[in-house]
Amino acid sequence: MTDYPLEAAARRVSQKYVDGTLIVATDNQITFAVPAVVPAMTDTLIVDGAELVMKDLRPIPPAGMPVAYIAFVAG
Numbered sequence: 122m123t124d125y126p127l128e129a130a131a132r133r134v135s136q137k138y139v140d141g142t143l144i145v146a147t148d149n150q151i152t153f154a155v156p157a158v159v160p161a162m163t164d165t166l167i168v169d170g171a172e173l174v175m176k177d178l179r180p181i182p183p184a185g186m187p188v189a190y191i192a193f194v195a196g
Contacts (some may be wrong), residue, residue, distance in 0.1 A: 129153035
């Protein structure tokens, strides 16, 4: 396993992403700049020593070349 440090911000999930099924109000979202390696849903994130599994991963913008990503993880 290889670790890649990210420039990121973590916060409670924005209400606009809550669908009640995959993403719920108690989840967290981690927004990060495009890393050296393209992220995949099978990747895990380590935040403050805790290993987090992604529930969803979305590029920003949704079409074209991404400038950032949002990963949704259980809260």
